[in-house]
Amino acid sequence: MRRVGILGGGQLGSMLAEALYHLDAQVTLYDADPNAPAALRYRDTVVAPWNDAAAIARFFERCDVVTYEFEHIDAAPLRALQGGPPIAPSVRVLEITQDRAMEKQFLAESGLPHVHFAVVRSEAELRAAAGAFGWPFILKTIRGGYDGKGQFYVAGHEDLDAAILALRERRSDFACVLEEIVDLALEASCIVARSGEQELVFPLFENAHSGHILDLTVVPARVPPEVARVVQEVALRTARAIELEGLLTVEFFVGRTRARRSHGAEAGGLIVYVNELAPRPHNSGHVTRNACTISQYDALARVLAGVPLTPPRMNGPGAWCMANLLGDVWLAQGRDQLDLSCWRDHPLVVDVVLYGKREARARRKMGHFVTHADTADAAIDAARAFREALSRRTM
Ligand SMILES: Nc1ncnc2c1ncn2[C@@H]1O[C@H](COP(=O)(O)OP(=O)(O)O)[C@@H](O)[C@H]1O
Ligand SMILES: [Mg+2]
Numbered sequence: 398m399r400r401v402g403i404l405g406g407g408q409l410g411s412m413l414a415e416a417l418y419h420l421d422a423q424v425t426l427y428d429a430d431p432n433a434p435a436a437l438r439y440r441d442t443v444v445a446p447w448n449d450a451a452a453i454a455r456f457f458e459r460c461d462v463v464t465y466e467f468e469h470i471d472a473a474p475l476r477a478l479q480g481g482p483p484i485a486p487s488v489r490v491l492e493i494t495q496d497r498a499m500e501k502q503f504l505a506e507s508g509l510p511h512v513h514f515a516v517v518r519s520e521a522e523l524r525a526a527a528g529a530f531g532w533p534f535i536l537k538t539i540r541g542g543y544d545g546k547g548q549f550y551v552a553g554h555e556d557l558d559a560a561i562l563a564l565r566e567r568r569s570d571f572a573c574v575l576e577e578i579v580d581l582a583l584e585a586s587c588i589v590a591r592s593g594e595q596e597l598v599f600p601l602f603e604n605a606h607s608g609h610i611l612d613l614t615v616v617p618a619r620v621p622p623e624v625a626r627v628v629q630e631v632a633l634r635t636a637r638a639i640e641l642e643g644l645l646t647v648e649f650f651v652g653r654t655r656a657r658r659s660h661g662a663e664a665g666g667l668i669v670y671v672n673e674l675a676p677r678p679h680n681s682g683h684v685t686r687n688a689c690t691i692s693q694y695d696a697l698a699r700v701l702a703g704v705p706l707t708p709p710r711m712n713g714p715g716a717w718c719m720a721n722l723l724g725d726v727w728l729a730q731g732r733d734q735l736d737l738s739c740w741r742d743h744p745l746v747v748d749v750v751l752y753g754k755r756e757a758r759a760r761r762k763m764g765h766f767v768t769h770a771d772t773a774d775a776a777i778d779a780a781r782a783f784r785e786a787l788s789r790r791t792m
Pocket of ligand 1: 512535537542543544545546576577578579580581584606609648672673
């Protein structure tokens with residue numbers, strides 16, 4: 398029986414554990430939070446701080462292979478454990494994907510389509526680069542950003558001063574990338590798995606964000622078939638270039654017009670760029686649990702358990718829409734336990750997944766659901782209607 402370790406016991410780690418149990422793997426999870434979803438649900442969860450090198454070393458001793466469910470994890474202690482069980486994706490992949498500058502440089506060096514960027518390391522460099530780069534641009538901190546955190550739209554000197562003030566308040570260093578702005582037709586993600594010489598690629602998902610947090614994912618994406626083909630091909634090329642063993646989510650921008658200095662791939666009259674990489678299951682990939690013959694979790698579980706990969710197919714005609722449920726819905730209901738009684742009036746909702754987080758906070762990802770309908774528009778409408786119904790006060 399393969400012993401698999403998962404660093405991180407949030408919803409992604411928990412759903413991966415579930416897929417691993419189906420392959421009869423033995424799973425151990427690790428999280429610092431005693432209230433992490435996995436810690437509350439799975440007996441074999443080690444609860445210890447992230448900086449406890451001895452606890453991490455003991456955790457590794459219990460595993461034949463280790464993976465992680467988030468990339469903001471300190472790579473140095475993992476490097477030190479090399480020689481022990483393999484880490485998949487590798488520590489090198491982790492280091493590249495947790496550092497926006499390294500990630501962009503990797504894309505550029507690998508000849509993959511990407512948005513024009515510049516890297517700065519200090520306030521002086523930032524001020525000097527801003528004028529030369531050309532307004533407007535998006536400024537992103539190199540480390541620790543997610544869900545739009547650490548990002549600033551900079552149209553001119555005033556915005557730049559405001560961003561610098563915010564950076565000064567929040568952190569000591571000014572390591573950032575400047576990025577040219579893309580005239581977005583849509584955003585998409587594409588998930589790839591690799592295991593030795595075997596590889597698979599999921600259909601392309603279309604993603605809509607709200608307040609910088611993923612709101613809806615629709616599959617199949619509403620793009621010309623050439624766009625889907627190019628995106629899948631670029632996702633596979635990215636995985637090969639980074640020598641992936643495991644799962645990689647490639648986030649894409651699909652632009653209407655060619656950004657002036659960026660290196661896009663043209664497809665179906667649109668321009669495709671890789672935005673960023675996540676070396677793990679992805680929020681958008683929840684939709685695969687319903688829409689595809691194998692889920693993103695099944696795909697990674699197979700790599701980790703040494704089971705062959707087979708190509709994912711759609712589970713039939715029509716479209717699926719995944720919608721996140723943030724803590725705001727719980728707050729709107731005014732209850733700890735979500736009241737799902739309105740589901741009886743929403744037959745297009747095929748699945749609801751609640752992560753078991755104890756405390757509902759605004760903007761916190763607490764669960765998701767999936768709808769299935771004849772068309773993407775109908776699936777999206779059904780998702781919006783269900784979320785509105787859930788958000789009505791029930792007591
Ligand atoms: N260069 C850009 N041009 C247009 N929109 C952008 C650009 N960079 C970021 N965005 C918008 O901000 C969102 C978050 O940026 P992203 O780089 O994906 O960071 P995060 O790590 O927060 O997901 C993107 O999904 C997109 O909507
Ligand atoms: Mg992103």
